[in-house]
Amino acid sequence: MAPQTQKQWTVQGTGSFDALKLNESAKVAEVGDNDVLVKFKGASLNYRDLIIAKGGYPFAQKDGVVPASDGAGVVEAVGKKVHRFKAGDKVVTLFNQGHIFGSIDHHSIETGTGGVIDGALQQYGVYNEDGLVPLPSNLNFLEGATLTCAGLTAWNALYGLKPLMPGEYVLTQGTGGVSIFAVQFAKAAGAKVIATTSSAAKADKLKSLGADHVINYKEDSNWGETAKKLTGGRGVQHVVEVGGPSTMAQSLKAIAFDGIISIIGFIGGGKSEHNPTFLDCLVNICIVRGVYVGSRQQMEDMNRAIVANDIKPVVDEKVFTLEQTKEAYQYMWDQKHFGKLAISIE
Known part of the structure; x- marks a missing residue:
């Protein structure tokens, strides 16, 4: 009792x-x-x-x-x-x-x-x-x-609309929970990861988790274009967008045609001097979607993948x-x- x-x-x-x-x-x-x-x-x-x-x-x-x-x-x-x-x-x-x-x-x-x-x-x-x-x-x-929020949000970003495929590129931002899960899920799926961070120490940790490329956004303010160059100019298929208005302009520079930018949050603040507009979706021929965590069915799918690949949350x-x-x-x-x-x- x-x-x-x-x-x-x-x-x-x-x-x-x-x-x-x-x-x-x-x-x-x-x-x-x-x-x-x-x-x-x-x-x-x-x-x-x-x-x-x-x-x-x-x-x-x-x-x-x-x-x-x-x-x-x-x-x-x-x-x-x-x-x-x-x-x-x-x-x-x-x-x-x-x-x-x-x-x-x-x-x-x-x-x-x-x-x-x-x-x-x-x-x-x-x-x-x-x-x-x-x-x-x-x-x-x-x-x-x-798993409840960060894990499921990352899973929904990569699989909720247009499932991530092996060999595709994923761009993550920072080293928060959602971004780290996105790195792990992407690597388990056979995708390539370009991650951004603010320090050499965090870059080393991202690489240890499997990130293929890491960009220090404090040293490279135009990291979106840099990320696109790393894909051979095609762009990334998925952006896990956690920064909000302050990072969206760079995410749009990185995205591939028909790629998906999943807006997760706004840890960079709710305002920016360079707020993109809806027209940017047309110019870049991409999809921008808001993600509000996910369903129990998606969580059960995610958990099966976690067990099958022995993924350990950081x-x-x-x-x-x-x-x-x-x-x-x-x-x-x-x-x-x-x-x-x-x-x-x-």
């Missing part, structure tokens, strides 16, 4: 990380007929979590939500109508709890874990059985807790405890991490 109270973080208001509040005697939610009670073992942070607390998140959220979409743990108990899981199973949360398959719709876009539905920064969480997937058998809890060497959550937010905000930033939950 799970305890009736637990340690739990919530986001009370917005504006700074001081909005994060720890309650050491929060109530454990009741388990309904179709629900699963998860004892969390690990969670990981995304840029989304930071801007929810800061007040800059453009999608649905509620005040007082338990943050963090990404969590992994053990099934503690199940409702009497649950058939997908049993006590003792190892599971990972789904980002949009209502997005089971196909395209996202107006309902499922408002079921984001850690935004509208309580997330993983607590010791116990209750979810409908449809909102969980099995933990890949080759991963531990901290590794599995990185987790930052510094792991925080649940009590250190606020420090973890600041550490990530200061961009001290490489790959995914994990939080261990006891």
Whole structure:
């Protein structure tokens, strides 16, 4: 039997990380007929979590939500109508709890874990059985807790519209979670990777993960054209665009005809002096799409690929405890991490 109270973080208001509040005697939610009670073992942070607390998140959220979409743990108990899981199973949360398959719709876009539905920064969480997937058998809890948002977003970028093919080129930006996953998935598929980063040390790490070419964007401001030259002038077939307006102009310079630029986020800020227009899509004969994570069906496909290729998520060497959550937010905000930033939950 799970305890009736637990340690739990919530986001009370917005504006700074001081909005994060720890309650050491929060109530454990009741388990309904179709629900699963998860004892969390690990969670990981995304840029989304930071801007929810800061007040800059453009999608649905509620005040007082338990943050963090990404969590992994053990099934503690199940409702009497649950058939997908049993006590003792190892599971990972789904980002949009209502997005089971196909395209996202107006309902499922408002079921984001850690935004509208309580997330993983607590010791116990209750979810409908449809909102969980099995933990890949080759991963531990901290590794599995990185898949929900960053892993699935990268997978959707490469496979959601026009599947990546062996021998094609993928351009990634930086060393955040989505970009690192994109490097790993692309290499597992037999594709070639051109990665951008800001330091020689990070470049070495990207090369160790299999990146074929690494461009330091601080030394080469015209990295989009450089990337295109590396493909023999044809351009890259996929760009995993995480920077936003500040990097889009270069992404357009790198893209191949009929290539896809998947817009993931805007870590470079929401404004730029050189904002591209829709006409740039015509001039470059390419597709620009927004990606909002992915469905459970896509996550299950991704997890099969992770097991088949023994892909190990890259987790930052510094792991925080649940009590250190606020420090973890600041550490990530200061961009001290490489790959995914994990939080261990006891």
